[in-house]
Structures are given as C-alpha cells and as structure tokens.
Amino acid sequence: MIDDSKPIFMQISELIENDIISGTLPEESQVPSTNEFAAFYRINPATAAKGINRLVEEGLLYKKRGIGMFVAQGAPAKLRSSRREHFAKQFVTPLTAEAAKLGIEMDELIAMIKSTSAG
C-alpha cells in the first residue's frame, strides 16, 4: 500500500511494474484506469495519472484511444533487466553490511542463501 517513503506517483508506477514482472498483468492485458487507481488507493486522480504516464513514457504501457492502457510487448523482460541492475545496490549491499555487523563470514552467508532458496 501507499506509504510516506517517496512520492505517491512513483509508488503507483512501482506497483504496476511489480504486477508486470510477476505476471499479474501479462503483456497486452489492460491496466486499471486512473480513476480506478485513485478510488482504490484513495489518492488524487492526477497523481495516479502521473504514475501511469511515467510507464507510458518508458514504453512499458501504451494507450489505445478510447479504450485504456495496456501492457506493451516486451515490458516484463525490459523491467527484469533494469531491476537486475539495481539488485546489487538495493539488496546485496545491505545484506553484506548486516552480515558484517553480525560477524557472519562470507562462506556462512553463501551457505545461508543456498539453504534458504533450497527450502
């Protein structure tokens, strides 16, 4: 849901991006309208529109006149590759920092990751 960590329009873009990556919104599927987002998240419709338009500018969504917004072909792949670039900064750096703080050795950390993903 919406929180105070960053501008709401960015959170709306990210929510849609997550749904595209997870397959909840497959290629060529219709995205909820600006007003549906506004009503659901109780936010200003202009803010919702800004979040959606950002994805249109990036070519992840496209507009069908008079019908609505749709997920573009190739959007999931495009998102996955850009998310990968951020993965190290966003997840690995904090993980290794916390591990170092607790005195967890690199081998031990790798073993933990392996056992978590196996489980």
Add this chain to the structure above:
Amino acid sequence: MSETPAITTRDLAKTYKDVRALDGVSLNLAPNRIYGLLGRNGAGKTTLMSILTGQNFADRGTAEIFGHTPFEHDPTLARLCFIRESQKYPDDFKVRQAFSAAAIFFENWNEQLAQDLVKAFNLPLNRRIKKLSRGQLSAVGVIIGMASRAEITFFDEPYLGLDAVARQIFYDRLVEDFAQHPRTIVLSSHLIDEVANLLEHVIVIDQGRIIIDSEAEDLQGAAVTVTGSAQKVEEFIAGYPVIHRDALGSLASISIRARLTAEQRARAQILGLELSPVSLQQLVVRSTLSSQSDREQTTERQAIK
C-alpha cells in the same frame, strides 16, 4: 501555465486589533486541482478563505478569483462555494430546505449526487437544522460543498463531529466525484495524515505567513529521520538541513531534509542507523514549530538590540 489561475493573491495582509491574521500572503492556485491549506488554529486559514470568498476584506494587497476581485462581484461569487467549520443555516430550516436553497444558488448543483450523499451519511431530511447533531450538521455542509460542484470549493475543517467512517465516506466520494468533474478544491484540515494522499499541492500557513507552498510529491519522501548512536547520526547527517532533533542518552533521532540514494541507505545500514520516512503531518508540525522558534529568536535578538 498560460491558463488563468483560479486564485491569485499578492501581499495580502489583515490585522484584527493587535493580531496579524495575514502577513504578506502571495499565492497562485491553478484550476482543477486539490489544494491542502494546512496550519494551526489561528494561523490565518479561515481569514484567507473569507477574503477569497468576498466575506471579508484585506487591509493590504490584492486577491483575485479567475482574474476578478471577489468582494461584491456576484458573477464571481456564484462560482465559489465556501463551507465553514461552523456553517450557519436558518434555524427553522429543515435539512431538505437547506438543500433546496443551495440548489437554487449554485448553478452546477447536482441533485443526484446530493441524494446519494444524503443516503451515504444517513441524514434525516425532514429534521430541523437546529435539532441535528454536530456530525449531522457537518454532513449537511459536506453535501452542499460537494453537490454544488462549484468551480472553486473551500472546505474549512468540514469534519467536526464526523466519525472516522463518515470522514472516509467524505474522502472517497470527493476523489470519485473529482475524477469525473475536476474543479478547484481547497481543503483546510488538521487531520493532515487523513487527507495527505488526496492533495496535489500543499500550502502551510503559520502566524499569517506562508511557510510551505509545494507540490505534494516534492514533500513526499523529502525528509527522513535517522536514528542511532548520536555520534554516527551526526556523522551521517552532516551537511543536510535539520528539521528536528531528539536525543535519549547516547541515542539521537534527527530528521533531515534529504532524498537518500540507495548508496546512502546502504551506508546508513553499515553505520547501524535506522531510517524512517517523515509523514506530511510530521513535516508540517516540525516546520511550524521551527518557524515559530526562528521567529522567537529573531524577536529576542531584536529585543537585545
């Protein structure tokens, strides 16, 4: 933006006896947006809205609504709706009659919307206004404000006595109706966290002066509270504008104005610091307090001179 602003004020000032209610207020409000007018009691919100709706006049400065002075200008006043915190209606009126009167006055009045809202708020149409509870009276104001669909609608703390459920109905219906029928809405509220997500632009007034006039998105995530060992917190926040400081023994919790990058967040984690977002409400409270202490210090300094 080349379109005519909905509201423009230049250096507006108003003094009541020895109280400066407004002190050089200059604003520009674009049409078809939702504005939040925030501030403490007595900050000047109601005075500003009264002047903008022609119900009061300024000692100095100008106020224009769609390019016209509102005071005694009927065509402009017909485009406005102002719902006060303690909105007065003729005592003998029944609720139904208050709505009929509003329907005559406001040319964009939407009867269907009014009826829907009456149902939503469960309002007794045949009861006399003076017999209504505080919350029901507020509901009458909210319904008139929304169903008027005026080009500019001012809601001045419209929720007195409305419970959390009723307030949520108000916010939900406002978003829904605004989406279909965009117009300029100025919402004055103490319950900042409740309305924060509805606002596109935030104006904070304190002791008659504008201390924040920003797009909502520029305020969201614009400040962060850093908590941890005092020495490390100080090290981390060096160079950023500080909004607020709290200390507890060797611990410090300091709010700064900053948008941190992923690297900075990682660095905070390495230092063992905790980061938490500052909500709009906290930001407004902190800014108001710091503007007041700045002013006190200035006054002290002037006194010393």
